[in-house]
Amino acid sequence: MLREFIRNERIAYFSMEIALQNDIPTYSGGLGVLAGDTLRSAADLQMPMVAVTLVSRLGYFHQHIDEEGGQSESADTWAPEKYAHPLPAKVAVVIDGRDVWVSGWLYVLESYLGGRQPVLLLDTDLDENRADDRQITDRLYGGDAAYRLKQEIVLGVGGARLLHALDFHVRQYHLNEGHSALLTLELLRRHAYPADGLRPGDSPYDIPAVRELCNFTTHTPVEAGQDRFPYELVHRLLDDFVDNDTLMLLAGREELNMTRLAMNMSDYVNGVAKRHAEVSRRMFPGYHVRAITNGVHPHSWTSIPFRKLFDAHLPGWCHEPEQLLRADCCIPKKELWQTHMEAKQELVRLVEERCHVSLDVDVPILGFARRMTAYKRPDLLFYDIERLRAIARKQPFQIVLAGKAHPRDEQGKQLIRQLYGYIRQLSDDIRVVFIPGYNMETGLKLVSGSDIWLNTPLKPFEASGTSGMKAAFNGVPNLSVLDGWWVEGCIEGVTGWAIGESCDDGESCDVANGNDAAALYRKLEEVVLPLYRDNRDGWISVMQGAICKNASLFNSHRMMRRYAADAYIR
């Protein structure tokens, strides 16, 4: 099974989470979906990669929501043996002074175009390990700082060693976010100079040689979001893995900052949108941070009705999404609209099933689904309930919401409770529903079945955002704050609409929520809803704009060709 993958050189892609398929819960949100789309595109394009992640046997979590909007969680257990093959090797890493054995599973990600990519799912649930060590790879983003650091040791150090033990030929490493940055320390150890040739002040490691091997993609536009560990914990768990002076030089004096370590150890560093790269450069002066804007996987994020439509009019679009540039001329408007209505029916059915509410297919649906966390501001639309109600009285619309809050994000959980409160308050005037259990499957139904895809993050916290790109593949225009990818994607009135102003310098430009809410209401009331109601032809032109000018560009094929040309081949 492995043999076909160890013949040639590969790019080793490390990510704490990867969304492999809907029923494998090894992801929490956008980062994992991006990692999955990265591999799906690499498979379609036959780019040789090997992915390394944790098996996360208990998944992220299964979301339950009570009548009041209170979220509770249960394990989302899955059985790796049903989907993957046991790996024929195991390696040891030292954690807290003892050997922890790491093996895992080979999952083969198959492209519907025939490409195959190996994914190693690291697992410490082995007889050799102590009971608590067997749980290190159980819960994605679960546990305390010590648990997280152990996971990151397994991912970075264990992953690198397992690749070696399995005979993979790694051409370059790609660190998707800082969680796997300890990998660079393992590489430093492999590139240590013989101690007897060193003079005082010499680095004991060939740092440039390691930097040449590493690429780092950062996803965090704020210091507070970076993965950091106190050195006291690091010294206890990691031993003297590399010499302390080198570690502090590369990862920070005060605490071990994974982002800083990854930045220092990678010759190629990029942010996930142009705006995000600007923000990152400001956060890390002196570093050369480039931009490769995220994209989504064409086949995975296009609903079945739209796949059929594109297949009929733009054959080859799945391998060459640039074909979608022609969608405005090649797809009759009437067919585009009918196809959208099919996708919308699907969403209406889902809402009936899950929420026991009947939506009206003739009334526009505003869709909003994201991780429920403060900066995403899922409550912004409800900032002024009376105003919202007044708009709906003149021009009716419906709202579909979904999203999970991290189990320890109390603010995020409070937001879901607030949303349930708004649903109740508005029940006589606006149909608003919340679909529990946001995942890849409901995600696709949401982005394809809505009429308008809403996005209201606090600037500049949205590094890229990807759900809006998925909407574009289904002809659903975005109505979004100008942050992340939308700074590049928005052509006002052509691909969708902006909420408020852009702030060109990328400086911290968060305006008061009230301003953004007012801008949102104004745009909805004066531009978006009237166009939908009074000018269907004009509306369909915007749907075409989303496909032609957004989907043709913001896809993971373009993204991977960029990574190949700019980062991997150098």
Ligand SMILES: *Cc1c(COP(=O)(O)O)cnc(C)c1O
């Ligand atoms: C696409 C996706 C996300 C990311 O969406 P954003 O717009 O970046 O917030 C999160 N979760 C799921 C299940 C997704 O499919």
